[in-house]
Amino acid sequence: MRHLLSTKGIDRATAVGILDVAEDMADVATREVKKLPTLRGKTVINLFFEDSTRTRTSFELAAKRLSADLVTFSAKGSSVSKGESLKDTAQTLAAMGADAVVIRHSASGAAHVLAQSGWIDAAILNAGDGTHEHPTQALLDAYTMRKRLHGVASRGRDLDGLRVTIVGDILHSRVARSNVWLLEALGASVTLVAPATLLPSDLSTWPVTYGYSFDAALDQSPDVVMMLRIQAERMSAAFFPNAREYAREWGLDDERLDRLRADTMVMHPGPMNRGLEISARAADSPRSTVLEQVANGVSIRMAVLYLLLSGEREADQ
Amino acid sequence: MSPTTLLITAATLPDGSHTDILVEHGTITELGARLSRAGATTVDGDGLQALPGLVDLHTHLREPGFEQSETVLTGSRAAAIGGFTAVHAMANTSPVADTAGVVEQVHSLGEQHGYVTVRPIGAVTMGLAGTQLSEIGAMAGSRAGVTVFSDDGKCVADALLMRRALEYVKTFDGVIAQHAQEPRLTEGAQMNEGALSGELGLRGWPAVAEEAIIARDVLLAHHVGARLHICHLSTAGSVEVIRWAKARGIAVTAEVTPHHLLLTEELARSYDPRFKVNPPLRRDEDVQALRTALADGTIDIVATDHAPHPMESKECAWDEASFGMVGLESALSVVQLAMVDSGLIGWADVARVLSTTPARIGRLAGYSDPFAVGAPAQFTLVDPSARREFAVGQLHGKGVNSPYLGRTLPGRVVATVHDGYATVLDGELVDAATVAQNARVHRG
Numbered sequence: 137m138r139h140l141l142s143t144k145g146i147d148r149a150t151a152v153g154i155l156d157v158a159e160d161m162a163d164v165a166t167r168e169v170k171k172l173p174t175l176r177g178k179t180v181i182n183l184f185f186e187d188s189t190r191t192r193t194s195f196e197l198a199a200k201r202l203s204a205d206l207v208t209f210s211a212k213g214s215s216v217s218k219g220e221s222l223k224d225t226a227q228t229l230a231a232m233g234a235d236a237v238v239i240r241h242s243a244s245g246a247a248h249v250l251a252q253s254g255w256i257d258a259a260i261l262n263a264g265d266g267t268h269e270h271p272t273q274a275l276l277d278a279y280t281m282r283k284r285l286h287g288v289a290s291r292g293r294d295l296d297g298l299r300v301t302i303v304g305d306i307l308h309s310r311v312a313r314s315n316v317w318l319l320e321a322l323g324a325s326v327t328l329v330a331p332a333t334l335l336p337s338d339l340s341t342w343p344v345t346y347g348y349s350f351d352a353a354l355d356q357s358p359d360v361v362m363m364l365r366i367q368a369e370r371m372s373a374a375f376f377p378n379a380r381e382y383a384r385e386w387g388l389d390d391e392r393l394d395r396l397r398a399d400t401m402v403m404h405p406g407p408m409n410r411g412l413e414i415s416a417r418a419a420d421s422p423r424s425t426v427l428e429q430v431a432n433g434v435s436i437r438m439a440v441l442y443l444l445l446s447g448e449r450e451a452d453q
Numbered sequence: 454m455s456p457t458t459l460l461i462t463a464a465t466l467p468d469g470s471h472t473d474i475l476v477e478h479g480t481i482t483e484l485g486a487r488l489s490r491a492g493a494t495t496v497d498g499d500g501l502q503a504l505p506g507l508v509d510l511h512t513h514l515r516e517p518g519f520e521q522s523e524t525v526l527t528g529s530r531a532a533a534i535g536g537f538t539a540v541h542a543m544a545n546t547s548p549v550a551d552t553a554g555v556v557e558q559v560h561s562l563g564e565q566h567g568y569v570t571v572r573p574i575g576a577v578t579m580g581l582a583g584t585q586l587s588e589i590g591a592m593a594g595s596r597a598g599v600t601v602f603s604d605d606g607k608c609v610a611d612a613l614l615m616r617r618a619l620e621y622v623k624t625f626d627g628v629i630a631q632h633a634q635e636p637r638l639t640e641g642a643q644m645n646e647g648a649l650s651g652e653l654g655l656r657g658w659p660a661v662a663e664e665a666i667i668a669r670d671v672l673l674a675h676h677v678g679a680r681l682h683i684c685h686l687s688t689a690g691s692v693e694v695i696r697w698a699k700a701r702g703i704a705v706t707a708e709v710t711p712h713h714l715l716l717t718e719e720l721a722r723s724y725d726p727r728f729k730v731n732p733p734l735r736r737d738e739d740v741q742a743l744r745t746a747l748a749d750g751t752i753d754i755v756a757t758d759h760a761p762h763p764m765e766s767k768e769c770a771w772d773e774a775s776f777g778m779v780g781l782e783s784a785l786s787v788v789q790l791a792m793v794d795s796g797l798i799g800w801a802d803v804a805r806v807l808s809t810t811p812a813r814i815g816r817l818a819g820y821s822d823p824f825a826v827g828a829p830a831q832f833t834l835v836d837p838s839a840r841r842e843f844a845v846g847q848l849h850g851k852g853v854n855s856p857y858l859g860r861t862l863p864g865r866v867v868a869t870v871h872d873g874y875a876t877v878l879d880g881e882l883v884d885a886a887t888v889a890q891n892a893r894v895h896r897g
Contacts (some may be wrong), residue, residue: 342651
């Protein structure tokens with residue numbers, strides 16, 4: 137891999153390969169010394185134009201467990217907030233000898249622009265670009281699903297036949313987009329559920345089925361229910377009337393939780409709005425994978441950094 | 454004494470006939486075979502297509518205020534090398550062209566440089582703010598003689614203000630050129646709304662935001678009996694609205710840009726901001742509908758919406774980039790590629806959509822019968838058989854934000870004649886001092 141910009145276009149073998157490397161990385165976390173010397177001497181820069189404590193921390197831990205030198209370059213309080221352009225920032229990091237740049241940016245495509253610009257030669261790892269993609273989130277979600285399904289026998293397996301329902305603000309969700317493409321590659325089938333205002337206006341090219349009714353989707357007894365965070369500002373922009381109505385129609389409340397099979401997974405990329413898109417009981421139930429997702433996130437990010445930085449870098453993607 | 458005497462031999466006119474063209478004292482003085490004139494600068498027109506001087510109804514020259522993007526001089530040079538002899542300069546400068554002072558300044562800069570006739574467009578509303586009419590009468594009566602009024606870049610969204618503007622410009626035989634974009638439907642919009650915008654996570658600019666304003670405004674124009682011009686029409690639905698309006702006898706004209714005739718939204722996949730433009734690139738179905746409409750006359754003209762930007766406005770993430778593309782240098786080639794080489798229209802139609810009709814909409818004199826003895830000499834000579842790798846070297850304005858860099862385009866302007874003197878010869882711009890001197894002599 138040259139860069140990791142999106143999950144669109146990743147084939148099944150590559151996806152399974154990444155998940156398998158993550159299995160090896162997860163083993164490291166169980167050791168007394170949680171560290172590998174693999175990326176000693178490599179410099180990883182966390183370039184965060186948007187605040188995201190969780191994702192940033194996860195990448196930091198991943199890089200450190202692989203013995204890379206890691207620097208976090210946060211936009212807040214730096215030259216970036218004083219009007220420095222993405223180009224100047226990128227060229228600065230290149231001059232400092234970055235081997236990999238983990239970028240989180242509010243603009244869709246920012247990671248692509250960085251990778252294609254010629255401003256910097258480093259491996260570019262998309263840690264969330266606007267409302268486009270968040271590929272490591274989708275990878276850790278897939279890893280979590282596979283682990284719940286197959287446990288220690290996960291290596292080499294895909295997600296063939298798994299039925300995943302994703303509920304919430306699909307229109308603005310980079311998590312949903314990355315999951316749609318990756319789950320398709322791994323053989324799962326995806327159903328999207330949201331009010332019509334929060335679905336993209338044309339889904340004809342997406343490999344999904346979709347509907348407006350959460351209850352109707354639950355009637356299909358999905359294997360995975362993935363709840364997306366709902367942003368308060370969507371209410372003021374008239375996407376839905378208020379939080380009460382949203383929770384009633386599209387929230388995973390206790391009643392809906394009780395309709396799920398015992399082995400249905402309840403997923404959430406975090407941070408959660410308890411009482412809005414997910415009830416406290418649902419979030420804390422044995423069905424919930426929320427904390428596994430966080431733990432697996434470190435393994436996935438170790439795997440991706442390892443694949444991008446160890447050995448010979450491919451000439452192109 | 455005329456600054457130059459020009460003799461063009463054996464050129465092909467838009468109607469397909471061949472002729473020599475003799476130009477003296479700013480005027481075409483003879484047409485026919487085997488003309489000669491001692492001391493004339495001769496251009497071998499064999500194999501060249503003569504077209505009337507191209508007239509752009511939609512150019513951003515950026516001066517005053519944004520001289521880092523373009524000036525009247527650099528934009529004029531870009532126009533001349535593209536075959537243009539007149540451009541209409543949009544009002545969104547700083548200060549805005551909403552007073553007689555600003556439009557006279559832009560007009561006189563154009564005269565002074567002499568590459569093309571620069572006709573300022575006046576703002577419809579003060580400061581383009583959309584709340585109060587600008588001094589339309591003063592601009593119409595100024596030395597600049599403004600006839601086209603537009604808040605381009607912004608839509609005159611207030612229905613009452615639009616009605617009043619349409620009515621008011623009737624007084625001066627002016628026309629409102631509407632940038633049709635419902636503002637609330639396009640807040641933060643980045644690209645055409647559809648399956649692709651959903652996939653790319655870029656905020657959508659729905660076709661209905663353009664079509665709804667056009668529908669409203671043709672009805673308003675009908676109601677008050679005014680002329681209306683629609684800028685950069687971009688959707689198949691807009692074509693249907695215009696077709697309906699024209700069938701009802703409404704006095705509406707419409708323009709399409711070269712880029713909307715050739716490029717589609719698929720280019721946004723690269724997240725390369727060179728392809729970010731307003732209105733956005735649309736679907737292939739829209740491109741086909743626009744081509745058909747231009748061929749059948751539903752769309753009246755091609756206008757460039759030449760929008761130069763400094764480098765840093767395009768070397769960034771898509772959301773952060775400015776909207777716009779430069780277009781003067783490539784317009785004729787793109788029209789040849791999309792419309793002529795595809796067999797949809799002939800060169801007589803090119804003359805109509807890029808010269809005669811835009812001149813008529815802008816009330817620009819001297820373009821109604823371009824290749825006649827006694828007509829002002831405004832024309833360009835094109836080699837349609839040329840193929841050129843379009844590169845930065847072929848851009849002569851300040852902006853290099855062209856979507857065609859790296860593409861092969863057909864056609865090349867060999868010579869452009871403005872007010873009887875050459876602004877382009879042998880495919881190269883005539884130097885600025887010579888052009889300015891010839892312009893001075895021509896003005897007398």
